Amino acid sequence: MTSAQSHDDGPFTGRDPGGILAPRLRVFEAVARTEHITRAAEELGLPQPTVSRALARIQRELGLALIERTGRGVRLTRAGRTLLPYVRRALKELAAGGAQLTDPDTGTVTLAFLPTLGAEVVPSLIRAFRADHPQVRFSLRQEVWGSAVRSLREGGVDLALTSPVPTERGLSVRVLHTQPLVLVVPAGHPLARAEETPISAVGTDQLIALNRGRGIRHLTDGLFHRAGLEPRIAFETDEVGTVRGLVAAGLGVAVLAARPHSPLPGTVELRITDPGAERSIGVVWHPYEGEPATVASFRAFVLAEGERLVAGGLA
Amino acid sequence: MTSAQSHDDGPFTGRDPGGILAPRLRVFEAVARTEHITRAAEELGLPQPTVSRALARIQRELGLALIERTGRGVRLTRAGRTLLPYVRRALKELAAGGAQLTDPDTGTVTLAFLPTLGAEVVPSLIRAFRADHPQVRFSLRQEVWGSAVRSLREGGVDLALTSPVPTERGLSVRVLHTQPLVLVVPAGHPLARAEETPISAVGTDQLIALNRGRGIRHLTDGLFHRAGLEPRIAFETDEVGTVRGLVAAGLGVAVLAARPHSPLPGTVELRITDPGAERSIGVVWHPYEGEPATVASFRAFVLAEGERLVAGGLA
DNA sequence: CTGAGGTCATACAGAACAGTATGCGTCTGT
DNA sequence: ACAGACGCATACTGTTCTGTATGACCTCAG
Numbered sequence: 001m002t003s004a005q006s007h008d009d010g011p012f013t014g015r016d017p018g019g020i021l022a023p024r025l026r027v028f029e030a031v032a033r034t035e036h037i038t039r040a041a042e043e044l045g046l047p048q049p050t051v052s053r054a055l056a057r058i059q060r061e062l063g064l065a066l067i068e069r070t071g072r073g074v075r076l077t078r079a080g081r082t083l084l085p086y087v088r089r090a091l092k093e094l095a096a097g098g099a100q101l102t103d104p105d106t107g108t109v110t111l112a113f114l115p116t117l118g119a120e121v122v123p124s125l126i127r128a129f130r131a132d133h134p135q136v137r138f139s140l141r142q143e144v145w146g147s148a149v150r151s152l153r154e155g156g157v158d159l160a161l162t163s164p165v166p167t168e169r170g171l172s173v174r175v176l177h178t179q180p181l182v183l184v185v186p187a188g189h190p191l192a193r194a195e196e197t198p199i200s201a202v203g204t205d206q207l208i209a210l211n212r213g214r215g216i217r218h219l220t221d222g223l224f225h226r227a228g229l230e231p232r233i234a235f236e237t238d239e240v241g242t243v244r245g246l247v248a249a250g251l252g253v254a255v256l257a258a259r260p261h262s263p264l265p266g267t268v269e270l271r272i273t274d275p276g277a278e279r280s281i282g283v284v285w286h287p288y289e290g291e292p293a294t295v296a297s298f299r300a301f302v303l304a305e306g307e308r309l310v311a312g313g314l315a
Numbered sequence: 316m317t318s319a320q321s322h323d324d325g326p327f328t329g330r331d332p333g334g335i336l337a338p339r340l341r342v343f344e345a346v347a348r349t350e351h352i353t354r355a356a357e358e359l360g361l362p363q364p365t366v367s368r369a370l371a372r373i374q375r376e377l378g379l380a381l382i383e384r385t386g387r388g389v390r391l392t393r394a395g396r397t398l399l400p401y402v403r404r405a406l407k408e409l410a411a412g413g414a415q416l417t418d419p420d421t422g423t424v425t426l427a428f429l430p431t432l433g434a435e436v437v438p439s440l441i442r443a444f445r446a447d448h449p450q451v452r453f454s455l456r457q458e459v460w461g462s463a464v465r466s467l468r469e470g471g472v473d474l475a476l477t478s479p480v481p482t483e484r485g486l487s488v489r490v491l492h493t494q495p496l497v498l499v500v501p502a503g504h505p506l507a508r509a510e511e512t513p514i515s516a517v518g519t520d521q522l523i524a525l526n527r528g529r530g531i532r533h534l535t536d537g538l539f540h541r542a543g544l545e546p547r548i549a550f551e552t553d554e555v556g557t558v559r560g561l562v563a564a565g566l567g568v569a570v571l572a573a574r575p576h577s578p579l580p581g582t583v584e585l586r587i588t589d590p591g592a593e594r595s596i597g598v599v600w601h602p603y604e605g606e607p608a609t610v611a612s613f614r615a616f617v618l619a620e621g622e623r624l625v626a627g628g629l630a
Numbered sequence: 631c632t633g634a635g636g637t638c639a640t641a642c643a644g645a646a647c648a649g650t651a652t653g654c655g656t657c658t659g660t
Numbered sequence: 661a662c663a664g665a666c667g668c669a670t671a672c673t674g675t676t677c678t679g680t681a682t683g684a685c686c687t688c689a690g
Contacts, residue, residue, distance in 0.1 A: 020376045021402070022337035025409075037638060047679055052638060057677095061335045064416055065603045072637045072686045077603050078470045078610070079416050082423070086412025087336070090405035094340075097401025101379055101394050108397070155393045288380045288392050295393065352668060362649055367668060372647095387656045387667050 017098025018091040019044075025087050025094075027054045031067060032076055032084045100292065107294025110139040112148040112160040114215070114281070116240070116257075121313035122161065128309070129301050136294055144238075145215030152286050158295045159302065161310075163215040165282035174303055175282040177310040179257045181219060182269035184243075186250045189268065196271040199227050199255070206234035206252035208243050216240075219279055220255040227274060281310055332413025333406040334359075340402050340409075342369045346382060347391055347399045415607065422609025425454040427463040427475040429530070429596070431555070431572075436628035437476065443624070444616050451609055459553075460530030467601050473610045474617070476625075478530040480597035489618055490597040492625040494572045496534065497584035499558075501565045504583065511586040514542050514570075521549035521567035523558050531555075534594055535570040542589060596625055 030040035041051040066080035248266035345355035356366040381395035480488040563581035
């Protein structure tokens with residue numbers, strides 16, 4: 001690995017991170033390795049006096065002699081020899097950290113996604129992406145709507161597949177798929193023969209809802225609010241399966257996205273006719289200057305392929 | 316651990332090595348940890364604008380945004396959050412390296428010593444020293460005279476217990492013990508009844524010698540040379556025990572240091588009367604500015620206690 | 631032993647950086 | 661809603677550092 005690099009400053013991100021984050025370490029390492037100030041300077045792309053002085057400064061500040069002159073060359077002192085492996089390991093860490101950020105093939109992508117998407121959509125996305133980028137690692141976090149948005153804002157995740165797509169300013173979004181919201185009623189319910197219904201038809205039925213923080217709950221609350229209704233919530237739970245079970249048991253009705261393939265036996269799903277009674281699933285990210293290459297690469301892939309995969313996975 | 320430190324420059328060695336070797340890393344770490352530029356600056360003992368600009372510079376050079384403004388504070392971006400653990404590990408390495416050099420209790424001392432001293436003297440020295448400094452680690456190298464001196468010059472070892480003490484300029488020495496050289500002859504040898512002898516008495520006897528590079532061989536060669544004689548070397552070996560065995564077997568005579576306690580059965584030892592027929596065992600080191608505290612501490616101990624221990628161990 | 635070549639350190643001019651003061655945007659309490 | 665406080669960024673001046681040229685010292689060959 002020749003690390004000779006000229007010191008141009010373009011806005012490209014591929015430069016040596018150790019040299020930027022810790023220039024003194026790199027100087028010391030080069031001198032220690034070559035035991036030759038002039039050669040080290042050439043390798044670093046710096047004039048020889050700069051290296052000479054930089055080293056003198058380090059030693060003065062540390063109060064330790066790391067190299068010493070020997071004839072017409074230099075040699076590491078014992079102290080320098082002792083320090084060298086630590087410096088090497090430190091530079092190695094920085095190089096690894098830099099690779100995470102700049103190398104589109106070795107980074108890690110942290111992805112938050114809806115519980116619903118964990119079974120099929122996310123595995124398909126990742127499998128397809130890794131076919132081209134096998135070194136990229138993923139940190140996957142199944143998170144509900146509220147916490148996914150918070151994680152995005154706080155920098156906890158790179159990308160979120162969530163629903164509904166948040167409207168906060170500062171977050172970029174792209175809708176990949178839209179599902180109609182349905183009213184889930186037990187088989188014997190008065191509305192069970194209809195195909196669609198306004199939310200107002202719920203009347204005095206008890207509502208079985210997901211806990212706050214879930215996207216569907218957020219949408220449900222908005223739906224009732226816009227209709228001027230106050231939902232009468234009998235149960236709150238975290239599991240969509242539980243909700244359907246409670247509805248089947250005749251304990252109330254629920255607002256959900258249509259169940260893939262068909263409704264749970266013992267339940268009927270009616271499309272809700274109110275405007276905006278839909279659930280948009282989208283990808284959300286927090287845009288900023290100079291984002292890791294890996295993240296940009298994966299996001300581009302999601303934007304290109306996600307629509308198809310999400311629609312297929314939720315069919 | 317409060318790391319607030321003023322930026323005085325004294326010649327003392329106890330300063331934070333991470334901050335000296337990699338100031339940018341420390342700035343980034345402090346800002347990342349506090350997510351607050353002003354507080355990070357206070358902690359680092361720097362003015363706030365300095366930290367602000369240093370960070371801006373790092374980001375510009377990396378081409379990556381590591382922090383971003385959020386309201387009236389700052390927050391790490393994903394890239395910053397990704398980089399942080401690497402930077403932390405790098406700083407940890409540097410701190411460990413610095414501790415090796417500046418903390419008299421955690422360093423490592425590399426000690427070269429004569430094979431003769433490995434059985435008793437070196438273990439006693441180290442046991443006694445570690446009673447007061449239990450954290451200090453030792454790297455022990457059994458080396459003969461020639462290579463010990465070379466290691467010292469090249470920075471391979473901190474300290475050498477060797478013999479004879481070298482006279483090279485650039486190396487500091489202190490004699491700890493002096494043993495007379497003896498001529499070892501087989502029991503039936505014409506000289507076996509004498510107590511002492513000049514080296515010239517060897518006459519035409521074959522000599523059994525240690526290999527070149529051994530201190531005793533160096534002394535033996537010198538002894539013959541000063542007497543104007545050419546040694547007639549029949550065997551060369553690396554083991555003092557082998558030399559004595561060959562002498563006992565009547566295959567020649569040898570110049571050695573007196574055997575502890577008593578001569579090997581079947582051999583007789585006669586003190587050599589030539590001037591300078593002695594072997595000085597001493598401690599040797601390569602002095603330089605700003606040596607690791609641990610090394611200085613151990614050497615001081617050796618200088619204080621070594622004379623007694625070496626004399627005792629070779630009695 | 632002397633001269634030529636090689637290597638690191640120092641001198642001086644110019645660029646980059648640090649320190650002080652201040653501006654601009656944001657949050658909080660009344 | 662508005663005043664005050666808070667917090668990061670920028671402007672200006674003095675110091676430090678970088679880069680070019682040169683000096684001092686060592687090594688090696690003849």
